[in-house]
Amino acid sequence: MKRMHTSQVLQELLSARMVAIVRGITRDQARTAGEGLIAGGVRLMEVTLNTDGALHMIEGWRSAYDGRAHVGAGTVLNLAMAKEAVQAGAQFLISPNVDQAVISFALEQGIDVWPGAMTPTEIVAAYEAGASAVKLFPMGSLGIGYLKEIRAPLDHIPLMATGGVTIGNIADYFEAGACAVGIGSSLLPKAELESGNVEAVQERAAAFVQAAARTETDK
Numbered sequence: 001m002k003r004m005h006t007s008q009v010l011q012e013l014l015s016a017r018m019v020a021i022v023r024g025i026t027r028d029q030a031r032t033a034g035e036g037l038i039a040g041g042v043r044l045m046e047v048t049l050n051t052d053g054a055l056h057m058i059e060g061w062r063s064a065y066d067g068r069a070h071v072g073a074g075t076v077l078n079l080a081m082a083k084e085a086v087q088a089g090a091q092f093l094i095s096p097n098v099d100q101a102v103i104s105f106a107l108e109q110g111i112d113v114w115p116g117a118m119t120p121t122e123i124v125a126a127y128e129a130g131a132s133a134v135k136l137f138p139m140g141s142l143g144i145g146y147l148k149e150i151r152a153p154l155d156h157i158p159l160m161a162t163g164g165v166t167i168g169n170i171a172d173y174f175e176a177g178a179c180a181v182g183i184g185s186s187l188l189p190k191a192e193l194e195s196g197n198v199e200a201v202q203e204r205a206a207a208f209v210q211a212a213a214r215t216e217t218d219k
């Protein structure tokens with residue numbers, strides 16, 4: 001099995017411990033989001049492919065924030081979408097599902113792929129196929145207890161908890177064993193993006209970055 005445990009993007013994920021997710025935003029809002037996230041210290045940013053103009057946003061963020069953040073594609077459901085995302089410059093691929101063709105393609109391209117899985121069988125299948133981490137989704141519905149139980153037999157697999165992560169519960173996910181979290185709506189509220197308030201995005205992003213940062217008590 002090919003695995004990329006030493007990739008720079010994975011190291012960044014394990015160090016920053018958070019990925020900012022944008023979904024369903026406009027081009028103007030992507031500019032506001034990008035500027036605020038970067039200013040707030042976010043180092044991994046994902047545009048979901050079910051966002052109109054997602055590929056342009058990935059291209060735009062890549063050229064605007066090169067060297068400051070890694071930009072990836074989310075909601076990569078199949079091989080065709082994976083190819084488009086990589087063509088646009090995506091540096092990592094995230095999915096809500098486990099698709100072997102997407103994983104194989106990412107490995108061929110030397111790009112990290114973090115498929116979304118819920119059950120132990122799906123999680124192990126994704127990892128055995130070569131994913132460098134697995135997105136545990138949807139955490140908002142599964143709950144912290146689920147993550148804790150899954151970690152017991154699967155503590156060799158880095159799990160990125162995604163769905164329902166807020167500033168109020170983010171610490172619980174790390175305590176339960178998440179290697180990182182994916183954060184969408186609570187990090188980038190629609191109203192803030194609609195008003196173009198870069199400072200508000202920056203402030204919120206900085207609070208999440210600080211909450212995700214490793215402390216001495218972390219394992």
Ligand SMILES: O=C[C@H](O)COP(=O)(O)O
Pocket residue numbers: 021023074096140162163164165182183184185186
């Ligand atoms: O795919 C990930 C989710 O869209 C993020 O969920 P969230 O908005 O609850 O953070």
